[in-house]
Amino acid sequence: MSSTIFILLRQELLLSLLIFLLLFIKIGKERSNESILNIINVLLFINLAAGLFGSSEGGAFNGMFTTNAFIVLEKNILNLAMLLISMQSYAWLKSHKQLAEFYLLLFTSLLGMFFMISSGNLLMFYLGLEMSTIPLAAAANFDLAKRKSSEAAMKLIISSAFSSGILLMGISFLYGTSGTLSFDILTAHISNNPMQLFGFLLLVSGFAFKISAVPFHLWTADVYEGSPVAVTAFLSVVSKAAVLFTFTSILYKVFTPIATVWYGVLVVLSVATILIGNLFALRQDNFKRFLAFSSIAQVGFILIGISGSSQTGSASLVYFVLIYVFSNLAAFGVVSVVSALTGKENISDFKGFYKTNPFLSWVLTIALFSLAGVPPTAGFFGKLFLMMAGAAKENYGLITFAALNMVISFYYYLKVVKAVFMDENEQPIQKLSIPVITKFAMYICIAGIIITGLASMVYDYIYSLSIGM
Amino acid sequence: MNEIPLTHILFVSTALFFIGMYGLFTRRNIITMLMSIELMLNSVNINFVAFNKYLFPDKLDGLFFSLFIITIAAAEAAVAIAIIINLYRSHQSIDVDDATEMKF
Numbered sequence: 001m002s003s004t005i006f007i008l009l010r011q012e013l014l015l016s017l018l019i020f021l022l023l024f025i026k027i028g029k030e031r032s033n034e035s036i037l038n039i040i041n042v043l044l045f046i047n048l049a050a051g052l053f054g055s056s057e058g059g060a061f062n063g064m065f066t067t068n069a070f071i072v073l074e075k076n077i078l079n080l081a082m083l084l085i086s087m088q089s090y091a092w093l094k095s096h097k098q099l100a101e102f103y104l105l106l107f108t109s110l111l112g113m114f115f116m117i118s119s120g121n122l123l124m125f126y127l128g129l130e131m132s133t134i135p136l137a138a139a140a141n142f143d144l145a146k147r148k149s150s151e152a153a154m155k156l157i158i159s160s161a162f163s164s165g166i167l168l169m170g171i172s173f174l175y176g177t178s179g180t181l182s183f184d185i186l187t188a189h190i191s192n193n194p195m196q197l198f199g200f201l202l203l204v205s206g207f208a209f210k211i212s213a214v215p216f217h218l219w220t221a222d223v224y225e226g227s228p229v230a231v232t233a234f235l236s237v238v239s240k241a242a243v244l245f246t247f248t249s250i251l252y253k254v255f256t257p258i259a260t261v262w263y264g265v266l267v268v269l270s271v272a273t274i275l276i277g278n279l280f281a282l283r284q285d286n287f288k289r290f291l292a293f294s295s296i297a298q299v300g301f302i303l304i305g306i307s308g309s310s311q312t313g314s315a316s317l318v319y320f321v322l323i324y325v326f327s328n329l330a331a332f333g334v335v336s337v338v339s340a341l342t343g344k345e346n347i348s349d350f351k352g353f354y355k356t357n358p359f360l361s362w363v364l365t366i367a368l369f370s371l372a373g374v375p376p377t378a379g380f381f382g383k384l385f386l387m388m389a390g391a392a393k394e395n396y397g398l399i400t401f402a403a404l405n406m407v408i409s410f411y412y413y414l415k416v417v418k419a420v421f422m423d424e425n426e427q428p429i430q431k432l433s434i435p436v437i438t439k440f441a442m443y444i445c446i447a448g449i450i451i452t453g454l455a456s457m458v459y460d461y462i463y464s465l466s467i468g469m
Numbered sequence: 470m471n472e473i474p475l476t477h478i479l480f481v482s483t484a485l486f487f488i489g490m491y492g493l494f495t496r497r498n499i500i501t502m503l504m505s506i507e508l509m510l511n512s513v514n515i516n517f518v519a520f521n522k523y524l525f526p527d528k529l530d531g532l533f534f535s536l537f538i539i540t541i542a543a544a545e546a547a548v549a550i551a552i553i554i555n556l557y558r559s560h561q562s563i564d565v566d567d568a569t570e571m572k573f
Contacts, residue, residue: 122534123530123533123534126534126537126541127541130541134541134544134548138551141555145559146559147570150556150559151556151560151568151571152571154499154553154556154568157545157548157552158493158499158503158506158549161503161545162493162509165489168513168538169486169513169516171513172513172517172520172531172534173516175530175534176516176524179525179528181530181534221571226570226571
């Protein structure tokens with residue numbers, strides 16, 4: 001009995017072990033930053049590799065914690081993203097004094113996300129959510145001396161506390177109408193009861209805050225701009241992916257009886273999210289702000305896929321998130337290197353970038369093509385499957401709208417490519433020497449962008465594991 | 470003596486929730502905004518305890534939930550205040566109107 005708990009919780013336990021190892025590294029003998037970074041990257045690689053072997057199915061702690069092969073896969077994707085972020089922020093962290101604390105915060109946040117994804121109970125879900133957001137607010141403030149960084153952290157903690165207040169109000173109404181917090185029992189009590197619908201709407205708005213869907217997106221751009229690039233990458237990829245996974249599984253598992261209600265909610269949210277995300281991305285000059293609005297627009301497309309409410313829906317979500325990890329982190333990797341070595345973060349600074357840094361320019365271009373969804377890259381297939389999942393509801397107006405917005409998104413993605421390759425600049429960014437490990441991470445991202453799109457077994461594998469409604 | 474009906478308590482907690490929301494939107498001092506958020510969280514606590522007492526007296530889920538909310542609110546306030554102290558160091562103010570470097 002006791003050994004099964006170790007097997008079920010093995011990813012969480014391994015991550016906790018890493019946190020303790022970090023504490024020992026911190027209080028142990030003085031080491032150079034390079035050696036600590038190498039140790040951490042090796043540990044993260046072991047963490048990722050250990051997660052890939054075998055999967056277990058079952059529950060622990062009286063149904064509080066559940067896991068299956070699909071959830072293990074989702075956690076592996078998050079582990080992969082964490083490893084890539086760590087490899088890419090090498091240049092920035094090499095000269096940072098509080099290196100160990102940075103990883104402590106991110107690992108704690110990741111652990112919270114793991115518990116959130118495999119929660120089987122509203123209490124466990126809330127604890128996981130808070131465990132993942134509170135350390136992130138501290139991490140957003142990691143450039144202690146920068147004014148923008150503290151402003152970003154203030155905005156993040158206030159808006160996330162507000163959103164969790166709304167979410168809790170929703171949970172309390174759900175509890176009041178059903179008398180249970182467990183997902184399995186809750187499903188049987190869900191009906192069109194007005195109080196329950198109100199609670200459900202509050203719960204959805206709490207979620208929408210975390211994934212920055214449109215009426216609740218206002219914090220996103222400011223927080224992304226002010227935080228250090230590594231934290232921005234974590235916020236836009238890992239944190240968003242974890243909440244999307246949880247959102248989907250709660251919608252599909254718990255709120256099945258009111259599927260027509262949440263289909264309407266998702267349609268409204270996705271239309272607003274795609275439109276506003278695209279229109280605001282058009283006018284940005286700061287690269288991180290630009291990627292923030294582009295990620296808002298991507299969430300809109302993901303919501304269309306989720307609204308399909310079928311096995312294709314959850315499979316296409318995970319497939320798209322995997323591609324999104326590769327393409328967004330490739331873009332963030334380039335921004336991270338440039339920002340760490342030169343301090344420049346504006347798109348206008350990237351003019352003439354190709355003349356001095358051809359490798360980084362190609363990485364950035366492939367990543368942006370994938371985000372825009374140009375066919376040979378994986379981003380196209382990801383969006384295709386999301387649209388296919390959404391089209392199952394036969395709401396073709398919505399799909400047409402999304403397809404038209406994909407065309408709009410081409411404009412701003414290709415504008416950056418034009419600035420990099422064609423625009424003249426008298427003082428382009430000088431030739432940068434990229435750390436080997438960062439270069440390796442970029443190769444992984446590029447390989448991922450190309451292979452996940454072309455190798456059909458990736459999607460088939462995800463589809464075989466995924467569970468519909 | 471008649472018992473206070475559940476609806477009265479729900480009215481109080483909902484009013485408290487929206488008072489907190491109103492305070493968050495109108496106040497400009499970050500510490501006061503934090504207090505408003507605590508108000509919202511406490512209204513949820515009232516909700517949980519009232520539901521537990523009136524509707525499901527044989528269960529403990531609601532009581533446990535409110536205990537966890539109190540704990541997490543404390544943790545959240547600790548991190549928020551640390552951030553506010555750092556904001557004060559860089560901006561010499563804890564007014565949100567002074568922290569407007571990033572817009573649109």
